[in-house]
Amino acid sequence: MRSLSGLLIVLGVTMLSGTIVSVALPQILGALQGTQSQYTWVVTATLLASTASTPVWGKLADLFPKKRLLQISIVLFIVASLLSGFAQNTEQLIAFRALQGLGMGASQVLVQATIAALVSPKERGRFNGVIGAIMAVATVGGPLIGGALTDIPWLGWRWCFFIGVPFMLVALVVLTRTLHLTEEHRTDVRVDYLGATLIAAGVSTLLLWVTFVGGGFAWISWQSGAMVAGGLVLLALAVCVENRVAEPVIPLHLVIRREPMIAIVASVAVGMAMFGGAVFLGQYFQLARGYSPTAAGLLTTPLMLGMMAASTVSGWMISRSGRVKSYVVTGLVFLTLGFGLLSTIDESTSLLVVSPGMLGVGVGVGLSMQNLVLVVQNSVPLRELGAASGAITFFRSLGGTIGVSVLGAILASRVSTNITEGVTASGVDIPAGGADGSTLDLAGMPAFLRQIVESAYGSSTGDIFLVATGIALVGLVVVLFLPRVQLRDTVDMVEETPEPEPRHDRSTPSA
Numbered sequence: 001m002r003s004l005s006g007l008l009i010v011l012g013v014t015m016l017s018g019t020i021v022s023v024a025l026p027q028i029l030g031a032l033q034g035t036q037s038q039y040t041w042v043v044t045a046t047l048l049a050s051t052a053s054t055p056v057w058g059k060l061a062d063l064f065p066k067k068r069l070l071q072i073s074i075v076l077f078i079v080a081s082l083l084s085g086f087a088q089n090t091e092q093l094i095a096f097r098a099l100q101g102l103g104m105g106a107s108q109v110l111v112q113a114t115i116a117a118l119v120s121p122k123e124r125g126r127f128n129g130v131i132g133a134i135m136a137v138a139t140v141g142g143p144l145i146g147g148a149l150t151d152i153p154w155l156g157w158r159w160c161f162f163i164g165v166p167f168m169l170v171a172l173v174v175l176t177r178t179l180h181l182t183e184e185h186r187t188d189v190r191v192d193y194l195g196a197t198l199i200a201a202g203v204s205t206l207l208l209w210v211t212f213v214g215g216g217f218a219w220i221s222w223q224s225g226a227m228v229a230g231g232l233v234l235l236a237l238a239v240c241v242e243n244r245v246a247e248p249v250i251p252l253h254l255v256i257r258r259e260p261m262i263a264i265v266a267s268v269a270v271g272m273a274m275f276g277g278a279v280f281l282g283q284y285f286q287l288a289r290g291y292s293p294t295a296a297g298l299l300t301t302p303l304m305l306g307m308m309a310a311s312t313v314s315g316w317m318i319s320r321s322g323r324v325k326s327y328v329v330t331g332l333v334f335l336t337l338g339f340g341l342l343s344t345i346d347e348s349t350s351l352l353v354v355s356p357g358m359l360g361v362g363v364g365v366g367l368s369m370q371n372l373v374l375v376v377q378n379s380v381p382l383r384e385l386g387a388a389s390g391a392i393t394f395f396r397s398l399g400g401t402i403g404v405s406v407l408g409a410i411l412a413s414r415v416s417t418n419i420t421e422g423v424t425a426s427g428v429d430i431p432a433g434g435a436d437g438s439t440l441d442l443a444g445m446p447a448f449l450r451q452i453v454e455s456a457y458g459s460s461t462g463d464i465f466l467v468a469t470g471i472a473l474v475g476l477v478v479v480l481f482l483p484r485v486q487l488r489d490t491v492d493m494v495e496e497t498p499e500p501e502p503r504h505d506r507s508t509p510s511a
Contacts, residue, residue, distance in 0.1 A: 058390015129315015
């Protein structure tokens, strides 16, 4: 239990670091003179680095001692957090957040793989419920903490990055002293460096295209063609390599099986909807509704409560029954309905409408996200737990990164269009560069322009949640085909001994 407490601290802090800046970002970007496109990049850079490195860390967990890798990831995260806190401009912040993403991706997948090596899938339901609750607190409590730190003059937004360092130091000491895993010491370790490089390069190329398309260049342009073609070629080469090497980063036989494939596709949808939606809720409350960072964090409490309650209760019930499909399907239903309600909001929508929408999204994520991980882990033997955990975390993070990038691009385009229309309708001449609304420093805007910007953000946020609704609906359709999984109660899969074939009497029958 002491080891598990250290693991949960690591998971909680890394999840917190991904959301603690969401509410504080308008103030951070305002202080560093950042723009709307850089707003998205501060989040995307972390998710990009985390996503690209996740399958590599997962495979390394099957080849090398998990404890040592976990210690390395914690140190990497601490260093990156300190550098992010001392960043002097948006370019430095984006770079250091990318480095922090490497530590985040490593810590999250290594924690999942370590817990899976200690507890059977059926009993793991309870722990996954706790993990889901921690992720809920981090997802929604992060913005609340970030807003509070930003509003305290003698601390400020830099403490959004410093706050996790002491906790990670405590976790490092606890795990060093108490975590003892019984692992095989392999001498025939062969790391698939080529496959890892091709996967990271291919995914990164496509994610960079998703981030810049529509802003830096058009959807139909030579840049789009080059990046999409290049990314697909790299991934095709990665598939060829993974199909040939002895120790693939992502075992293809694992991904193409029915249960893992359905769980992975559903995780992509959940990741796209959840990460994309949660990132922009804090921005909505501040830039469209005029709330302070602390108030914006408090207003997202229904999202956290829904995730905590759903993940904890479903985790205990799954451990008792060993069945998981009904919870996943119900979760996707709630996720779709929640985003459907949020798609109707604008700058004047009553909180009595916004809050139930957030609650539905929270319940949906709590019922589905960690339970999809459980489905994948239940279908593989102990020797492949690291790769399996890395694979589903990778695809979920991939979905989240794509979700943030795509929804961010849609939001930026809609905001720009709405601001231009609003300024034109006002009949006021604005100096060149003063009406694009790209800066997030609303305090420096004239009152009438600020009202136009708030209206633009309000209506545009409803548009991106409509897209998130469609993504969640795709996930719901996919999980309907998930088999009714019965979780095993052993840490490793039990090899079934084949029954002996019946002996046939070949003697000549008597007359």
